[in-house]
Amino acid sequence: MPKEKEILTTKEVAEYLNIHPLTVHRYAREGKIPAFKIGTDWRFHKKYLEKWIKQKLIYNVQSKERKKSALDKT
Numbered sequence: 001m002p003k004e005k006e007i008l009t010t011k012e013v014a015e016y017l018n019i020h021p022l023t024v025h026r027y028a029r030e031g032k033i034p035a036f037k038i039g040t041d042w043r044f045h046k047k048y049l050e051k052w053i054k055q056k057l058i059y060n061v062q063s064k065e066r067k068k069s070a071l072d073k074t
Contacts, residue, residue: 008044016049 005012010028014021025042028035034048 004046006046008046008049010042010044013044013049 008016010021010024013033014024017024024033027033028042028044033044034052035042035044037043
């Protein structure tokens, strides 16, 4: 059984997130996604990428709850 990769390339992250590789590059360059460079190539640690996704999900749920609460008050 092959061991799961820990370090991903831009192309692999793009496939994993179902977004364009240039979007992955832009997010990395802007610091919107956890990444590091090896030479000129971006690399992504899967553990930190999964943590980033979980944080985004939590934020989105909390945001929806805040919006619903604000609407309920009006």
